[in-house]
Amino acid sequence: MTVTLEKLTKDIVPSQEMIPEYFRIIRTQKNTHDTFTIELEPPKNGFSFAPGQFNMLYMFGVGEVPISISGDPSDRNTLTHTIRAVGSVTRAMQKLKKGDFVGVRGPFGTHWPAEESKGNDIVIVAGGIGLAPLRPSIYHILSNREKYGKVVLLYGTRMPKDILYRKELEQWRARFDLEVLATVDRAASDWKGNVGVVTTLIPRSHFDPPNTVAMVCGPEIMMRFSVQDLLKRGVPVENIYVSMERNMKCGIGFCGHCQCGPTFICKDGPVYPYNAVKDIFIKREI
Amino acid sequence: MKTSEQSLSNAVTIERKNFDALFASLIKREYQIVGPTQRDGAIIYDIVKSSNDLPEGWAEEQNAGTMRLKRRNDKALFGFNSTVQSWKKFIHPPSQRLWQTKQSSGKPAIIPEKSKKQKLAFLGVRACDLAAMGILDKVFTDSPFTDTGYRIRRSDILVIGVNCTQAGGTCFCASMNTGPAISSGYDIVMTEIVEKSRHYFVVEKGSKVGEEIIKELPSAEANVYEIEGAEELVNKTSSAMGRKIDTTNIKELLSRNSENQRWQQNAQRCLTCGNCTMVCPTCFCTTIEDVTDLTGREANRMRKWDSCFTMDFSYIHGGSIRPSVYSRYRQWLTHKFAAWHDQFGTSGCVGCGRCITWCPVGIDVTEEITAIRMSDKNNPSITLSKENK
Numbered sequence: 001m002t003v004t005l006e007k008l009t010k011d012i013v014p015s016q017e018m019i020p021e022y023f024r025i026i027r028t029q030k031n032t033h034d035t036f037t038i039e040l041e042p043p044k045n046g047f048s049f050a051p052g053q054f055n056m057l058y059m060f061g062v063g064e065v066p067i068s069i070s071g072d073p074s075d076r077n078t079l080t081h082t083i084r085a086v087g088s089v090t091r092a093m094q095k096l097k098k099g100d101f102v103g104v105r106g107p108f109g110t111h112w113p114a115e116e117s118k119g120n121d122i123v124i125v126a127g128g129i130g131l132a133p134l135r136p137s138i139y140h141i142l143s144n145r146e147k148y149g150k151v152v153l154l155y156g157t158r159m160p161k162d163i164l165y166r167k168e169l170e171q172w173r174a175r176f177d178l179e180v181l182a183t184v185d186r187a188a189s190d191w192k193g194n195v196g197v198v199t200t201l202i203p204r205s206h207f208d209p210p211n212t213v214a215m216v217c218g219p220e221i222m223m224r225f226s227v228q229d230l231l232k233r234g235v236p237v238e239n240i241y242v243s244m245e246r247n248m249k250c251g252i253g254f255c256g257h258c259q260c261g262p263t264f265i266c267k268d269g270p271v272y273p274y275n276a277v278k279d280i281f282i283k284r285e286i
Numbered sequence: 287m288k289t290s291e292q293s294l295s296n297a298v299t300i301e302r303k304n305f306d307a308l309f310a311s312l313i314k315r316e317y318q319i320v321g322p323t324q325r326d327g328a329i330i331y332d333i334v335k336s337s338n339d340l341p342e343g344w345a346e347e348q349n350a351g352t353m354r355l356k357r358r359n360d361k362a363l364f365g366f367n368s369t370v371q372s373w374k375k376f377i378h379p380p381s382q383r384l385w386q387t388k389q390s391s392g393k394p395a396i397i398p399e400k401s402k403k404q405k406l407a408f409l410g411v412r413a414c415d416l417a418a419m420g421i422l423d424k425v426f427t428d429s430p431f432t433d434t435g436y437r438i439r440r441s442d443i444l445v446i447g448v449n450c451t452q453a454g455g456t457c458f459c460a461s462m463n464t465g466p467a468i469s470s471g472y473d474i475v476m477t478e479i480v481e482k483s484r485h486y487f488v489v490e491k492g493s494k495v496g497e498e499i500i501k502e503l504p505s506a507e508a509n510v511y512e513i514e515g516a517e518e519l520v521n522k523t524s525s526a527m528g529r530k531i532d533t534t535n536i537k538e539l540l541s542r543n544s545e546n547q548r549w550q551q552n553a554q555r556c557l558t559c560g561n562c563t564m565v566c567p568t569c570f571c572t573t574i575e576d577v578t579d580l581t582g583r584e585a586n587r588m589r590k591w592d593s594c595f596t597m598d599f600s601y602i603h604g605g606s607i608r609p610s611v612y613s614r615y616r617q618w619l620t621h622k623f624a625a626w627h628d629q630f631g632t633s634g635c636v637g638c639g640r641c642i643t644w645c646p647v648g649i650d651v652t653e654e655i656t657a658i659r660m661s662d663k664n665n666p667s668i669t670l671s672k673e674n675k
């Protein structure tokens with residue numbers, strides 16, 4: 001009995017989906033004091049994804065984290081991620097430069113119903129970094145603009161310095177076919193825009209509630225109140241989508257970390273019809 | 287699967303004195319045999335070479351929070367029930383390297399862990415543990431991703447099941463519909479019978495390989511008394527099982543009782559040690575960590591068993607999703623008995639009783655679920671469903 005169990009069961013290939021591929025960084029950009037965007041070059045054959053999907057990004061020797069794809073889904077030659085530096089992996093990523101490599105596996109998870117919502121009005125409600133996972137949807141809708149009714153983007157951040165993609169927001173605001181409203185929770189006196197939580201924008205924006213599809217992404221509390229106000233305006237509950245966040249180690253349903261009620265966020269989410277996860281917003285510590 | 291009538295006619299008996307022929311046949315086929323063996327005051331699964339390695343004449347006394355070995359008054363080879371660890375560690379290793387990465391001047395290299403064929407024969411798999419393997423199969427090969435490592439490890443395993451002829455102190459497989467009789471998923475299944483003057487096994491095949499192996503063993507066709515005797519022992523085991531739970535509409539029960547007082551009461555006792563998750567044959571959660579060498583030029587991605595009882599498990603920026611003890615125990619139990627049905631179309635509990643035996647404070651899932659059912663305010667049919675049982 002000299003063979004140890006360890007020896008018996010070692011040395012076997014893991015699933016392909018668990019093995020990343022290194023992508024080279026072609027551009028980095030600082031978005032805000034704590035948020036940055038990296039653009040990666042897919043090694044071969046391009047990279048396809050649907051708006052709202054995420055990748056597991058690996059930082060050499062530090063670890064791996066789930067990050068949504070924030071770029072244009074029609075551009076198969078650039079993979080874009082917008083990342084907020086909050087902890088060990090994301091802070092290490094903040095130091096990445098052009099020419100460095102990041103491990104990528106994905107894309108994983110469900111997507112926003114951007115394509116499926118043609119013919120409807122669209123309301124996008126984003127809080128903070130929550131704009132990043134919604135940006136691919138915005139790109140998709142804008143490149144097929146004539147297929148949609150009214151399109152509204154409501155964006156809230158804590159403070160003016162947290163606003164992401166400022167230049168792009170200005171460009172979008174200048175378009176006649178897109179209503180963009182932004183607000184901040186708190187601001188100094190030199191701020192000329194709206195002050196208040198993002199939900200205050202919902203009653204002020206223009207869309208036809210019964211024919212509207214809403215996509216909401218941000219902190220849970222923000223999503224909860226946004227959904228309430230969307231319902232109040234008459235958006236049908238089955239037309240409301242949210243994106244959930246939990247700890248993730250694998251992205252493919254094996255590690256168990258991302259469980260949210262009876263679902264796995266990595267495969268049943270992150271984008272859910274609100275109805276499928278509404279319990280999570282009501283119950284504590286689920 | 288065969289009907290019981292077919293298997294009846296196929297059953298053979300093998301005398302104890304010829305039992306080692308089974309080892310010879312497996313070794314000839316190049317199987318490494320893993321089976322029960324007695325070590326350090328417990329029965330564990332490890333490599334076994336002959337019936338000398340089996341825990342002959344040993345049983346365990348199990349109860350909530352306790353286990354000790356005791357001598358039987360016979361020489362049964364399989365006279366015990368749940369071991370500390372299940373077979374999980376062989377198909378879903380506690381620690382495993384997934385891949386390695388090495389720094390170089392350009393793109394770092396990724397070296398996936400190499401595959402090595404292994405051929406294992408699991409000797410003495412109980413009905414509950416066999417059901418647990420079926421559940422892990424769903425998790426890792428049918429969900430919709432496939433863990434190729436798991437699939438390879440699992441595909442070369444020969445299962446020799448043993449029906450239970452006595453229940454352990456914490457078993458409740460009968461309530462979970464997984465045992466004590468083995469009904470599918472085996473290559474060979476045996477019932478051990480120890481009489482005053484005769485010690486033998488009633489053996490049935492469950493696969494082609496199983497059939498070929500049995501053919502090589504000194505055996506006799508089983509007669510109706512032997513077959514019925516074996517069945518009767520297993521049936522008695524079922525009715526004599528000490529613990530039970532009522533699983534009627536358990537998903538709905540747990541879902542509407544997420545704020546039941548019982549969770550809070552339980553939190554006074556639970557130490558969040560995670561023992562229950564480590565010994566459970568179906569708990570599959572893992573974490574993945576980077577282990578770097580001293581130069582920092584080489585990193586290994588290690589996958590390790592993890593437990594939903596830790597704070598880190600659900601940590602996201604800003605804090606843990608489940609900081610309180612009650613929420614973590616509730617997560618575990620609700621996942622096992624309710625969410626699993628949504629996720630994998632089966633219960634996550636097979637009733638092996640390990641979590642009850644190995645909980646340092648003796649928390650008993652059967653008691654917890656019963657208490658929740660008894661205090662369930664919204665269930666008008668409490669008494670009805672109990673009568674039906």
Ligand SMILES: Cc1cc2nc3c(=O)[nH]c(=O)nc-3n(C[C@H](O)[C@H](O)[C@H](O)COP(=O)(O)OP(=O)(O)OC[C@H]3O[C@@H](n4cnc5c(N)ncnc54)[C@H](O)[C@@H]3O)c2cc1C
Pocket residue numbers: 054063064065066067068069082083084085086087088089090091129132133244245246247248270601602603604
């Ligand atoms: C589906 C999904 C999409 C996401 N998209 C983005 C995005 O586009 N941009 C972005 O900046 N962030 C995104 N996040 C959050 C991001 O994954 C975390 O900020 C990141 O994991 C933090 O890791 P860390 O090592 O830097 O932090 P640490 O605090 O050091 O992390 C410790 C551990 O907790 C885990 N963890 C911590 N916070 C989170 C979290 N919020 N979610 C999941 N695991 C966490 C880490 O993976 C690590 O295992 C997303 C999360 C999910 C689940």
Ligand code: SF4
Pocket residue numbers: 555556557558559560561562563595641644645646647648649
């Ligand atoms: S239930 Fe028992 S074994 Fe499980 S974490 Fe709590 S104290 Fe540990």
Ligand code: SF4
Pocket residue numbers: 562565566567568569622634635636637638639640641642651
């Ligand atoms: S929950 Fe307990 S009784 Fe059920 S399978 Fe797991 S360890 Fe066994």
Ligand code: FES
Pocket residue numbers: 247248249250251252253254255256257258259264265266267
């Ligand atoms: S991230 Fe591992 S199960 Fe979802």
